[in-house]
Structure formats: structure tokens, C-alpha cells
Amino acid sequence: MTAKTQDAKAQDLPAAAPVHSTPLLLRHLPYFIVAAIAVFAAATMSFDGYVLNILMQATTFAVAVFGLTVVLGLCGQINLAQAAFFGLGAYVVGLGTTDYQINFWICLIGGSLVALLAGALLGMSTLKLGGHYLAMVTISFQQILTLVMINAIWLTHGPDGISKIGRPALFQSQQSFLALCVAVLALVGYLVWHLPDTRIGRAMRAVRDNELAAGVAGIDIFRTKVLAFALSALLGGLGGGLFAGGFSYVSPDQFSFAESIVFLTMALLGGVGSPIGAVIGTGLLILIPEWLRFLKSIPGLYLAIYGLFVILIVRFMPDGIWGFVQDMLTRWCTKRPAAMTSPALQLVPAKTGGDMVLEVTGLSKHFGGLKAVDKIMLDGTDVTDMPPHQRTAAGLGRTFQNIRLFRSMTALENVVIGAERPGNTLTGNGGQDALTERALSALTFVGLGPRANELVSSFSYGHQRLIEIARALAGNPTLLLLDEPAAGLNSTEKLELHDLLKRIAAQGLTILIIDHDMTLVREAAQHITVLNFGKRIADGESLAVLQHPDVISAYLGTE
Amino acid sequence: MDQILQLLFTGIGIGAVYALVALGFVLIFRATNVVNFAQGEFSMVAAFLMVVFAVDLQWPYWLSFIVSLAGMALFGVIFNLGVYYPLRHRTFLPVIIATIGASIFLANSVLAIYGPAPQVLEGWFETPGIQLGPVYLDSQYLLIIAVTIALVILNYWFFEHTMLGKKLQATSQDKEMASLLGISVSGMIMITFIYSAVLGGLAGILVAPVLFVSIQMGATIALKAFAATIIGGFGDVTGAIIGGIALGIIETFGAAYVSVPYKDAFAFLVLILFLVFRPQGIFGERVAEKA
């Protein structure tokens, strides 16, 4: 019952973002060169009006789809109202420039901010609940917004929409506006491309991969989700504002639930895990229907095929086209591990509360889930009512009985998240390099340094357990909780584990282990507490406890 | 006062429709842990089937009714095999997205075949209604309420007094244990989908003469049914029914006293309010945070 495959099948997780070692500028320069060429081409090549419109639609839609890449691809949260946020941005620009004669740029920024705010509020109201609640709320929000657009005629012009929407002074012509859109797309694309490697990006990926472990590693789950959602809304609003400027006319039916599905399909088709996928999906789904224009002549056929597409993609190609390509690439090219060195791991537990590291009073748990506890003191701080990420910040590090690693990431990335624990005095403000260095030290300490850049799924079970321990160690905790660390290990691995525990303890770190493996317990622990049927039956120095008659009968059985 | 009674009657009538669809929703959720976003389309497809048989082919009503329901049963089978069953081991996100895709596919396929104009389905009875004191009882609404009451009783009897009903309950409470006893879990799930499709279809056929038969009716009904299950307490059968009736009443009064165009918004607003302030609904237990 314990070791069932409880996570999603591997195909539901996107590919990892590798950690590079070449200098920042050199890596990014090619991107900006290509982007500059694209902008130049957009501004100078002669397109006929029809092609210009297509490109305009593609670029503005792609910005919105980038939003889905962030919230769904990176953070794993569903957003079915992207068209509503797109519409918000479009309407603010539309109404602002025509009815109120406000400058385009201010309207664009304003529209994006309105969308951001709406996204944040929506997120805050329901992100504490599960996925289908969020789906329902986003759909409801979408429907309400559509109703307001159609019916609040005094504000929104109703079903007639808004026409003759202005453009900024410098970008009056179709062509120059297109160039603007391409430039914005390139900029946003760059940000979304590198988001996974930032601290908040890693937090989002951790939340997506394993929420429980993310919390315990010190990540504020709720805040991360709201941020992802708000960012997605912001990008939707930005795309919408540009859309309004580009087409000069907007109406409510362009921002309906069906459009949200179109955005979703674009994201899924290309591959929700990366901005490249977003661009591919958007491009394909705008260009192909243009070639198959006859489909639009029969109302409904176009969208029916969309719907079918969604089902087929989810079933057969959950990582989208780009995900599929990436899969092929990783199979053909082997990554050469970068040679990295790091100083020996230092563990300096805080110990601000004197000699008592952990004190638990009055802990009981009843069937039915009710539990009561008087107090838990961790190193002098009362952590009784704190959520997991705050307890971690207070100095608690832990591993799980069934290993909880972030499966889409490399060993190094997993451990870096541990190093990012708020309150970690040993990395301070050293930035990315200090974090990476500390993470590498921790991995080397557990013996896995040379394999830091491999995906965690390629490690054996015993080694995955070591990575989990390294993740906890990287945070420089005051107390290390190990829940059945020997579970599933063979005898060789158990010996390695025992050796590791000795080395950890030698650095002054306090460890609390729960385990059944009496060999490990006997040789590693100085002090043993034995629980039987929820009551403490023995507590004291190891050898004495193991020879205690109550303990022997509890383990071998009473008559 | 007269108007209040009248509105109450209408509210209960339309609420009964939401209750039926909500029931189908909850049954699928309890058996498979999946929120079926295409539930409303079951109602819409059934209504269109009725139009095909009763209006286009001019078959007698009772025959069209039976054939349409049979069609819905078959539809439930196809839906299970095509959408849910292949994804049954995946996480909830792909399944939600797949049912959304199914919903879009169904609504737009019907649109492509039938065109956008709403269809009209005649009521079942010659007499349009009975005047009971100050209240005019529309006969179609009376039929809806009567059928819903009958179905709720039937549903209760089925689940509480037949072994099949017990097996279905067992499957939704602990699939693995059910299989260890010899209960065919995939069979139980198939039955659940068929039953939910027929329930949804029945709701659609009953409500069709009251609303126009349109492509959008599925989506609106589904979201309102979902709101009903949230109000009643998600996953709770009694809650779904009471939530449906409650929502029907709220909506009808809202349309009369506040605003007509925003009638549909009430359901969504109530949904959001409940989710924010009382996610467990009236009857449900505490909603567990999804880990």
C-alpha cells in the first residue's frame, strides 16, 4: 500500500531546465540578435495587409499564451479565463484611447495592471482550494466578464464594441505597430524563458512537482501560486492591449470562453512547458486555419475540431510538439557533466535556544484526524501554529518516508531549493553563485557531487534518498528530521546511510530519526524513544532501551 | 405575495432541472474523482436528439423520448471509453482539460450540424397550465418537478436497496477494496457514466420546451449545476439536489427583482461567494487542501 505509484505518470511532467556554466552575456546574446533581426524584418519587409493582420494576431496572442506557459506550464495551476484578462487589457486600451483620450502607453500599462489585479484577486480567493475549484472560478469569472462587456453598455459600448482605437504616435502605421508587437513578444519571451532559473521560477516548479515537499523546503506555496496566476493575467492583459491597438476594433465575442479554450489549446499543442512551445502552438493554430479557411464557413466546425484536438493532445502528446522534440533531443544528445568544484560542506546549526533543540509537549492524535498538541518548541521558538514553510525557516529540515523530490529537476536544482531556505545564514546575500556552491557542497557531502546535473529520476532509490537529505542539509537546519530513511534501501545502501549520519552528527547537527530498522537505529543513535500503540514505553540510552523487556515483547509479540 | 408564490414555483421548477444535472455530476465525481465539464452537453445533446426525432422526423413524443434516452445511454458509453477511461490513471489536470475539450467538441459539432438558430421544442401537454388560486402552474414545470421527485425517489431506492447500488457506493468509497471483493470497477464506472448521461439527458429534454434548444444551453446548465453542488456541499448527493433547487429560486428572484440580463451571473456570483466564504457548502465536510 505504501509504495504505489502515487505521482502522475512521468509524461505529465515537463523537461528540466539545466544549469549552465557559460557566462551570462554570451549565452543571451544570440537571442537578442535574432530578436533584433525579427523586429527589423517586421518593420521593413513588405507584407500585404492580410499577412500583416495574421502576424499581428499571432504575436499578440503569443504574449497571452506566454501567460499560460507561466501559470500552467511552470506552476501547474489551471487558468481558464485568459481570454477575460486579454479582454480586460483590450478594453482598457480601447475605452481609454477613444472615450477618454488617454495616451496609448498609459492605457497599455493600465490595462495590464487591471488584469494583474483581477488575476491576483481571483487567485487569492481560490488558490487555497484544489484544481477543479480554480477551474470553475476562472470559468465563472470569464462568463461574468463577458456578460458585463455585453450588457454594461454605458461603459463598454455593449455588443457593438469599440472602434477606431488609437495607436501611439511613433507607431501609427500597421507595419511599425507590428514591429512593436514583435519587440514586446521578444522581450516577454526572454523573461519567460529565464523565469524557471530564477528563485521564484524554481519555487513555481517545486509547487507544481510536489506541493508538500515545496512547503517543507521553505517555499510559501500560496504566495507562489498567486504570483504565477497574477503574472499570467498580466501577460494576458498586455497581449490584449496590443491587440486592441493593432486591430483598432474590439468586441465582446472576441474575449469569450471559447477564446480561452483557443489559448489553452495553443499552449497545449506547442508544449505548455516552454515559451518556444507557446510560439509554435500559437503560430500553428493561427496559420493552419488560415490555410483551411473553408472550415470557418461552417459555424462550429472550426471550434469542434479545436475541442477534438484538445482531447487528442492530452491523450497522446501531453508535452506538446516542443515537448516531443525535446524528448528526442535528450535521447540523442548526452549531456557532458560540467566539472564543478565546491568547498567542503559546512553545517552551523543556529542553537539560539540553548541546549534544548526540540521540545514537544502533549502530542496526541485521534482517529478521525483530530490532533492536539500543547506546544512544539524548536530551538527556542514556538512553532506550534506555524505552517510548514515557516517551520523550515525556523530551522527545521526534513525528509519523507516516500521520497518527495521535484522530479522534473536535476539533483542540483532540488538541492538549491533547499539552500534557498529563508533564514539560511550560510548563503546570505551571495546570490545565485553562492546558492549553487552550497548546493554542490551538500551533494558532494552525500557522495553525489559528480552527478549534480542529472535529472533525479535517473538516480537509484537509495541515491534519491541521499539527494533528499542533501536538500535538507543545504538549508543549514538546526534539526534534521528523517522519516524512515532506511526504507527501501539494501544493506550496502544502509551502511552508506549510517556512515552519512555519523558525518552529519560530527558537525554538530541534531538528528531525529524514525525507523524500524533496528540495526541502523542501534548503531547510529545515542538516544532511543520507543512508541507502542501511541504510548511511549521506553526512553533512554540506546543499549539499555534495546534490552528493555517491554521493548522486546513489543517487537516480538506478547503471549 | 402572489408574485412571490409564482416566482417560487418557477424557481423550484428550474431548480429541479439543475438538481438533476447536479446529481449526474456528483455521481461521476464520487465514482471517479473527476469533475466532468461536459455534463451540460449531455443535456444539450439529448435536447437536440428530441428535436431530430420529434420535430424533424415527426415521430410521436413518447417514441422520440425513449429513443433519445437510449441514445444518451450509448453516448455515456462512448464518452467513458473515449475521454475518461484512457486517462483514468493520470492526474486530475489532464482529465479536466480533456472533458473541457469534449464539451467544446460536442457543442460545436452540434452547431456545425444544426446551425446556430435555436430550435423550438413543443411542450408535452395540450393544456399549457393550470391556474391554482393566484399561481399559474405551467404544465411543463409541473412535469419537471414531478419527474425530479420521482427520480430522486428512484435514485434513493436504487442506491439504498439494491446490491448494484451498494456495489456502486463501495466502488466510489474504495476502488481497490471493491476489486478485491470481485466487483468489476470498470463496469461500475461504465454504469455510472451511462446513468449520469441519461440523467443529464432527461434534464435537457424536460427543460427544452421552457428554454430554447440552443448550443449554449449545455454550458449554462452545467455551470449552474456545478454551482448547485458547491452550495449543497461538493460530493454530497442530497446537497446537490437541495443546492439545485436553492439556486433556481435565487436566480428566478434575482432576475425579477434585480436584473434580467445578468440572470446568469447570479449563479456564478453565488459560486464564487461560496467558494471564498464557505467552500464546504451547506452539507459538506471541510474541503481538504489539495496537496
Place this chain on the structure above:
Amino acid sequence: MALLEINDLMVLYGEIEALRGVSLKVEAGQVVTLLGSNGAGKSTTLRAISGLAKPAAGEILFDGKSIVGLGPEAIVRLGISHVPEGRRVFPGLTVKENIMLGASNRRVAKAQLAREADAMFDLFPDIRPFADKLGWTLSGGQLQMVAVARGLMAKPRLLLLDEPSLGLAPVIVQAVFRIIGEIRRDTTVLLVEQNARMGLSVADYGYVLETGRLALGGKPDDLWGNEAIRAAYLGGHTKVSV
């Protein structure tokens, strides 16, 4: 020919070897106990037999015929009933309904089912007063009896019992094992236990599993006197060989 024969069984959970090279035999009419500490692979063995877990390699023969690859619903129809660890009584159904569902592997009319359930209460008189109570209201000991009664309703030739004493007070454990003593007359039992003393007290034969491998096998008296069994449980001085 043994009623149940397992040869060289290997079960993987992802990459972990939960079981490797496990071989054992259960003769008809016996009570065989499988011992081992937590995580040793005892439950996995039962899950492989009842079809919940697919073996990666090895044979499982019931009455000489292979049952590897069959689903749980088919295996219980062949006559193997698995009472899993944790009882898993359906919380929203009554005790009587739970027990009646135990016959789902056979075609039985509802009236006949009710009669058989009543007969089951004769074997488990302690739970008769709870017949119409919902599953979630019962205590651990009561649940265990309901679970065993439900398992017996399948009229199995082989009953798989997974840790019946888990979480129960010693007095209840004795009651449960007394019942095992009574059903062994008609039903072969493969019992999994962490409680070695209790487990061996009813057994004709015993096996000891340790980290997925078979460490020992023998008659209860021989096992009990063996130092290795203490080592397997208490990590004694004996170096454990794999």
C-alpha cells in the same frame, strides 16, 4: 501439489525491488505465517497473489495453474480472498452491507445473501449488535472482524490475511486469532504478521522475509528457537546475510 506455490517472485515498485527471489508453498488445510519487520515485503507478497501488484518475474501457481497477470476480480473468483492491511471496511455502508458485498465474486440472490450474512454473525457474535451501523463508527477490533467476515463471504479456498493484529489492543488480538483458529478447519490461510509470537502461535509453517528476500522457513518451534529471527527483528549481533 500445494494449493499455492510461489517461485522466485520479483516485484518492483518503480525502481525499488520490493521482492526478489521469493519462493514459498502453502499446502491445503494449513495455516502459513509470513513474518518480517516493517517494509520487509510481506504485504507486497499478498498483493502479488491477489492481483493488485504485477510481478516483474517469477511464478504464482494456484492449484497448479498460473495466476500471474490476472486482475483481482478474476483471482477472487478463483477462490483466493484477500483481507488487506488497514481493514478497509467501506465507511459509508453498514456492517451487514459490507459483509454481503463479500460475496460479490459469486452470483447470489439478495435474500440468500442476507441469510449467509446472518450465518456469518454466528461466527463473529461480537459484531452482531452493529449490523446496521455505518462502517466509520466502528472501533479497530470490530472493523477487523467485519473485514475477516467479509473476506470469508467469498467462500475462499485460500484466505490471505494481512496484519490482522495491527493497531489492536492485545485482548482484541487474542479474539481475532481465536477466530483464525476456528476458520482453519475449512479454509487454508496465509497469514502475514509483524507480531511474530502471535503469528507463529497458530501456524503450521512459517517464513521470514527481510528486505524483500526470504531469510528463513520452517516449523514454528524451529523458527522461534532460531537466533536469526531475533536478529531480523531486533538487529542483534548476528550479521545478516542477504
